[in-house]
Amino acid sequence: MKCKLCENKRVSQDYCKEHFLKYFEEKVEKTIKEHEMLSKKDKVCVAASGGKDSITVLYLLWKLGYNVSALAIDEGIEGYRDHTLEFLSKFCKKHKIPLKIKSYEKEVGKRLDTTVPKGNHACHICGTFRRHLLNKYTQKYDKIATGHNLDDECQAVMMNLVKGQTKLFSRQGPKTGQIEGFTQKIKPLYLMKEKEIMTYSFLKGFNTPFNECPYANQSFRAKVRDFVNKLEYENPGTKENIINKYLDLRKPVKEKSINKCQVCQSPCSSTICKTCRIKQEINA
Amino acid sequence: MKIRIEKPKDDKETFFEGTAKELLEQLEINAEEDLITRNGEIVKLEEELKDDDNIEILSVVSGG
Numbered sequence: 350m351k352c353k354l355c356e357n358k359r360v361s362q363d364y365c366k367e368h369f370l371k372y373f374e375e376k377v378e379k380t381i382k383e384h385e386m387l388s389k390k391d392k393v394c395v396a397a398s399g400g401k402d403s404i405t406v407l408y409l410l411w412k413l414g415y416n417v418s419a420l421a422i423d424e425g426i427e428g429y430r431d432h433t434l435e436f437l438s439k440f441c442k443k444h445k446i447p448l449k450i451k452s453y454e455k456e457v458g459k460r461l462d463t464t465v466p467k468g469n470h471a472c473h474i475c476g477t478f479r480r481h482l483l484n485k486y487t488q489k490y491d492k493i494a495t496g497h498n499l500d501d502e503c504q505a506v507m508m509n510l511v512k513g514q515t516k517l518f519s520r521q522g523p524k525t526g527q528i529e530g531f532t533q534k535i536k537p538l539y540l541m542k543e544k545e546i547m548t549y550s551f552l553k554g555f556n557t558p559f560n561e562c563p564y565a566n567q568s569f570r571a572k573v574r575d576f577v578n579k580l581e582y583e584n585p586g587t588k589e590n591i592i593n594k595y596l597d598l599r600k601p602v603k604e605k606s607i608n609k610c611q612v613c614q615s616p617c618s619s620t621i622c623k624t625c626r627i628k629q630e631i632n633a
Numbered sequence: 634m635k636i637r638i639e640k641p642k643d644d645k646e647t648f649f650e651g652t653a654k655e656l657l658e659q660l661e662i663n664a665e666e667d668l669i670t671r672n673g674e675i676v677k678l679e680e681e682l683k684d685d686d687n688i689e690i691l692s693v694v695s696g697g
C-alpha cells in the first residue's frame with residue numbers, strides 16, 4: 350500500500366516513514382498551540398520515566414526549541430526502574446538536556462519495594478509520592494509536561510464514567526488548571542494514539558526498553574483498555590471521538606481553597622498532606 | 634517462522650504463511666496494542682508474510 354502523499358510504502362495507517370514523522374510532529378505542535386500549553390519563554394520540566402511516551406515528549410519539546418529539562422522519580426522497584434533510568438540518563442546526555450533524579454529512598458525514607466506488598470495499595474502510595482515530588486522539584490518551572498496519550502486519556506474518561514466519578518472527570522484534560530502552589534501540568538501527546546507514539550519512537554530509533562512494573566495492578570484499567578481497543582479496531586476513530594465529546598461536555602471545577610501542610614508546607618486541602626500522612630504510617 | 638513477542642513474553646517457531654493481520658488474529662493479539670516488525674522494519678497488516686521471516690511483535694502498551 351502506498352503513502353497517501355507519495356509513492357513510498359506505508360508504515361502507518363496513511364503515511365510512509367517521512368510523511369508519518371512529519372504528520373506526528375506537526376500534530377503535537379498544533380496540540381501545544383491550540384491548547385495554549387507552552388510559550389517559548391516558559392521553563393518546562395518533563396516528568397520522564399525513560400519509556401517511549403516521556404522520551405517522545407522530551408525529544409519533541411527539545412526539537413521544537415523549548416527551554417526543557419527532565420525530572421525522573423526513582424520509586425525503588427528492583428529490576429524495573431533501574432533499566433529505564435539508565436536509558437533516560439544516556440538519552441539526556443546525548444541531547445544535552447539537564448536531568449534530575451529524585452528517589453523515594455532519599456525523599457521519603459524508604460524504597461517502594463521495601464515498603465509495601467504488591468497490589469492497589471502500592472500504586473496508591475507510589476502515585477501520591479510521585480505527584481508530591483514532581484510538584485516539589487518543579488517549583489522553579491512554569492510547566493510540567495507528561496507523556497499522557499490519547500489511549501491513557503480515553504481510559505481515564507471511560508473509567509470515571511463507569512465509576513460515576515464526575516469530579517475527577519472534570520479534572521482531566523490537556524492541561525491542569527492554575528492553582529497556587531501547584532506547577533501546571535500539560536500533556537503534549539494528548540491527541541496521539543499509543544500505537545502512533547510507538548511507531549514514531551521506533552522510526553526514530555529511540556529503542557526505549559520495554560518494561561512493566563511488577564507492582565502494576567491495573568485489572569480494571571486493563572479491562573477498559575481492551576474494550577476501547579476492540580472498539581477502535583472495529584471502528585477506527587473511536588478514541589478521538591470519545592475525547593472530543595469529553596472536551597465538549599467538560600465543565601471546569603471550582604477547586605477548594607488551598608492550605609499548607611503543617612509538616613512539610615506543601616499545598617494541600619487539609620492540615621497534613623497525604624504524603625506526610627503515608628510517611629508517618631510507613632515509618633511508624 | 635520465528636516469532637518473538639514482547640507481551641506476553643514469548644519466543645516461538647511455527648509454520649505460518651498469510652497476512653500480518655491473519656497472524657495477529659491467530660495469536661489473538663489486537664492490532665491496536667502491538668507493532669509488527671520484520672528485519673527492523675514495520676510491517677502493515679495487509680502485507681504477506683513468508684514462513685522464513687523473522688517477526689518481532691512489539692507491545693505498544695506501556696507498563697506502570
Ligand code: SF4
Pocket residue numbers: 424471472473475476562563564565566696697
Ligand atoms: S504501576 Fe504502581 S507501583 Fe508501579 S510505578 Fe506505577 S504507580 Fe508505581
Ligand SMILES: [Zn+2]
Pocket residue numbers: 352353354355356357364365366367368
Ligand atoms: Zn509519503
Ligand SMILES: [Zn+2]
Pocket residue numbers: 610611612613614615621622623624625
Ligand atoms: Zn506534608
